[in-house]
Amino acid sequence: MRLAESREQRELRASVRKFLTDKQSLDAVRVLMDTPSGYDAAVWEQASSQLGLPALAIPEQYGGAGFTFVEQAIVLEELGRALYSGPYFASAVLAANAILCCGDEQARQAHLPGIAAGETIATLALGADELTAEDGRLTGRRDLVLEGATASLILVTTDESLFAVAADAPGVTVIPVATLDQTRRLATITFADAPASVIGSAEPLVGVLDRAAVALAAEQLGGAQAALDMAVAYAKTREQFNRPIGTFQTIKHRCADLLLEVESTRSAVQYAAWAVADGSDELPTIAPLVKAYASDTFSHAAAENIQIHGGIGFTWEHDAQLYFKRAHFDQQFLGDPAEHRERLVQRIGI
């Protein structure tokens, strides 16, 4: 395990940050919030073809760049920092890992190259709802499917198996739903005797979700850091009672507590990313741990950022609210903190 960022990793971070600053500023995000798809296809195309972001952690034999999860975590942190609103998490994290772990070589060769190239947008439809599979046909529904309306390939889990379904297959109905965090898109997908191919058992799904938890924590880290930076910058310049509000001890101490939490989250995310990359047996414990902690940190930072900004902090125009809503989404998505803490104590044998 090498924790310090290598030169290549620092360059990767810098290039992704520059790309997002240029191509998807928060102003651009606000525009995309009101579009049906919620993301900029051209930006996605460039992110795929020029920066190769979806390909990053996919093995070379499947058209990927063959980097590790450590590099992907850096990208995810930057995406979270910029509130990137595209299908990266759904396709390059959830779906890609599901296919990688499913054990079906044919499926890997069939789907991963497209995902790596960004041409196939895939997602993973999780959930506990009743869903029946009969001789290769699915019937039932899945709610809260991330990027469900954007994906052309939908991976569906049942208690036993992992299925691949084409979004345009007969019997598949996708209904986009309005989201509280308009930078994330969800859909309800119903299957009525829809043709589906089994691409593996549901058994490796635990590992897929652990990786996803770490990946989401990396995005949360970026969001939390951005919220803290925003609060600190404002505290340095905003004056009340003829002094910067950053001179008030309460503001100081809150920012200090946030820094402690953000730095701790950063340490945990780095460690967790290495655990994924090394296939470490620490992953089952650090995954719920880091997801719960990063959720609390991001929620806390996003909330304090609003309070420190005062009146303008709760306006629609101010970006503080975007981070607050994203923090709520990330906190609930893939399980809330209490759920992950309970999972943690179970996994350490209590």
Added chain:
Amino acid sequence: MRLAESREQRELRASVRKFLTDKQSLDAVRVLMDTPSGYDAAVWEQASSQLGLPALAIPEQYGGAGFTFVEQAIVLEELGRALYSGPYFASAVLAANAILCCGDEQARQAHLPGIAAGETIATLALGADELTAEDGRLTGRRDLVLEGATASLILVTTDESLFAVAADAPGVTVIPVATLDQTRRLATITFADAPASVIGSAEPLVGVLDRAAVALAAEQLGGAQAALDMAVAYAKTREQFNRPIGTFQTIKHRCADLLLEVESTRSAVQYAAWAVADGSDELPTIAPLVKAYASDTFSHAAAENIQIHGGIGFTWEHDAQLYFKRAHFDQQFLGDPAEHRERLVQRIGI
């Protein structure tokens, strides 16, 4: 319900406070902490004969003064404020209410006058441990009996009945235990075929414990107010960096939060005392509510008081630690806050 204190009530408060200031200062409490009995029998005798404190809420026909629980709550608040270390709570609250509610007129006439006069010191041995009663004889044990080594009369509960046992009866063994809060005394009592008389069913015990919860909350209020007063007084005078530490915003805001909690506790205790006095049907909900809230308030105030005092705050010589340990005792005694909150939601029908 009259919430504002009447002239009589204000005088009662003043006289009790003066009595405790004169007769049992915190210096005196420290001396008593190291004595076997833990209290000053002479002070108890005066509190009983001159101020009539144990008699206060006992009906006149049983040798009491016939005041209400409202007056007793005022006394309890003052006792809590002064960290009074005698058997008042055990005898005048736990035991007196158990006998009053038990429904056995004979037992009332037999025991209450002595308790009212302060000549009989009684206590109530609660607990879930197995305890068997066979034709008027008890066998088993009770732990954490308040003032168990001081009481001459021990009331014991089983699942069915309430028993009265003389402390000096054959088969009764009382073992005092060392307490973390040295201003409270506990004992383990074992019964080996000890003669006991049934004085009622265990059924009214719920009401007795609700009254006890409110009574303890009143003591906690006094303790919390004392801790807050101590912290505020220190913050006004202690100087660091050439200014009183009370000018630092963090100290200010913590004291403000404590005031909010203490004032809320005061409102709740006053309301709860009236609920007891009026036999209101709100008692079953406000009893666990006020015990849980007063516990949190006292624990918070006692802890912040130490932190605000800095180095001297955690020394043995400083009185802050006495309130901290008392806060811990009160928080755990008669059930911890989580337990009372769970009871509260059950009682409001959730």
Added chain:
Amino acid sequence: MELDLGPDIADFRADLRSWVAANAPAGLADLTDWQSFGVTGGNRPVGLDAAQADPRHQEWEQRLTDARLVCPQWPAEYGGQGMDGVRVAVLNEEFARAGVPRVVRGMGEGFVGPAILVHATSEQKAHFLPRIVSGEDVYCQGFSEPGHGSDLAAVETRGVVDGDQIVVTGQKVWTSGAAKANMMFVLCRTDPDAPKHSGLSYVLIPFTGPEVTYRPIRQMSGAAEFCEDFLDGVRAPLTNVIGGLHNGWRVAMTTLGHERGGRATVQHLRFEQEFWALVDTARKYGRHTDPIVRQQLAWAYTQVQLMKYSGVRTLAQVAEGRQPGPEASITKLFWSEYHKRLGEIAMNIVGGAGLVRPDGDGYPTTDWQNVYLAGRSGTIYSGTSEIQRNIIAERALGLPR
């Protein structure tokens, strides 16, 4: 339990109860849930506007006016009946019990009237107060400015005396109810050379005409009940200056955080109602059996009951004629921090379903999403929690500035 306030108040309560029974138009109580409330910073409860426009509400308003039960705490000569705080509290209790609405005159009743009663001339009182009671004048507040949210004394809006008129120019912000107002009470700087607090005046200006423009400020909840206002040479007669020129700070302070106790015993009702709605939600999602959720529900119920207990105690003190202290700050801090936390608890109970909004144009939200988002503003507007804690520490505990 009911607070025993003596035989006079008991009679007053009984008379009032029968008056309401006799005068409340049939069906008035069923028009809407009058005790429910819009979360400031969030969306208004549905149906409230419609219910207020209903002829039965108009009739009720008229009867209350005739009975001097609008602004009843004001002196008789101005349309009230000099009702004391205890009776106003009983009035609120009885109206709530009967499920009928109070008719209140918003900031005109809450802020402008009290300032006028303390600081204005008898001519000013005679002119301005009855117009508030009748609803002819509806006020909005012009205190905060973009640069000065917490630091009120730093207002830059200018007030220039021009003959027998004063001309007000500047920008205000966080004005609620601007759309319904025809008047604004502003704090403006009339003496730029005087020290910060000494150069201000408290002026009642028309909030109509081409010199006044305002723009709604959309909040994170999607609602927009605050505005920013642009005053471009708004003219008012000098007789609209309350308390004299350059004396505005003192006038403003008499009303800010002025706890009258009148709502002390009813303010918890809306929160109690909301709490039970949350319990229903928890049951709907099967979360009411989760021990952690149960602790959170116990916490919320406790906070609501504490508001009730504290309200009863406040009223008892008012009844004793005790001077109100910083209760206003404690009350604001208490409910706003409570409501912020309640929104978090509610969204935790709702879980994943809280990620989805109702369909519809704009940014519609569920009730709990609305509480969650709007709750963020509660600890900021009209005095942040930090300002409230400063006030409590300095005024109630006497900690040094």
Added chain:
Amino acid sequence: MELDLGPDIADFRADLRSWVAANAPAGLADLTDWQSFGVTGGNRPVGLDAAQADPRHQEWEQRLTDARLVCPQWPAEYGGQGMDGVRVAVLNEEFARAGVPRVVRGMGEGFVGPAILVHATSEQKAHFLPRIVSGEDVYCQGFSEPGHGSDLAAVETRGVVDGDQIVVTGQKVWTSGAAKANMMFVLCRTDPDAPKHSGLSYVLIPFTGPEVTYRPIRQMSGAAEFCEDFLDGVRAPLTNVIGGLHNGWRVAMTTLGHERGGRATVQHLRFEQEFWALVDTARKYGRHTDPIVRQQLAWAYTQVQLMKYSGVRTLAQVAEGRQPGPEASITKLFWSEYHKRLGEIAMNIVGGAGLVRPDGDGYPTTDWQNVYLAGRSGTIYSGTSEIQRNIIAERALGLPR
């Protein structure tokens, strides 16, 4: 997972591991649990003193000294081997792995040595450093004073130059290890007329003789490892002034909160050990199935693991040669606030049984009672949490003073 620090470090680790295997006296690891620790402000772990007095520990100390593994980070000419932070960290890891103790020289190694290395003359280095390595000089700290806990620069203890000597008179407080010390490093005022920070000197004085008296301060935990000290004209040669007269503030600051990273990767071990002891306690009382307790245990485990992750990251940064920032303040704030909360959680788990102390003279407590009570001092001594937050906000975030 193990941090990959390159082949050189890997070799160093391998060599060290075999050296320990070859040189650790048989049974040394079993003498006591060397990784366990006394909670500052609380009681020392039982058996530690006895174990340190054991001949096998004496032998181990000798071998470490011969191998220059006592204060190994110091230059060779003073008894060390100029070991860098990464290797010191590996040293700590390997010793912990083998269950054998480091031999450390307390404040002499942690505070005095670093100050001397930066600010002293070569003569001073040659005189003072070897005596620390050998254990001949044991130092205690004389910084805090009764009136000045947080405001260090306000010290009043006087240092008067008398010929080639300096005479120190005043009162110090919160000294730990006074009983075992023969030297004290004091901050005293040598120029009363100079501004607050400029008139101080950093002096090494004998902590023996009739001019020195000290009195243990008993803490709420019943333990008493802090002392207050009375210095009544203690004499030391001027050569015991480090960094020159009136330069004491700069000297003191170089060592305060000086994060060397050496213990970064082992500091969590004691807390992890303690966590599992708490899990056993929870099982013993049947509380480990309580969902609320489980959340608390998850929180505690998370905090301990965060110490581990942060430690690994700190070490990685040290390995990169990055300048340490306010890590020391963050670390202190983190573990002290954690440990305070852990004590509360532990007592919550123990419940009613926590009301009872073990029998015995004095004020004996259970381990959890000890953590609970001593934990209150952790957020106060050597820089309160408030001071740490100030430092973090101003130095790490650049917020204005």
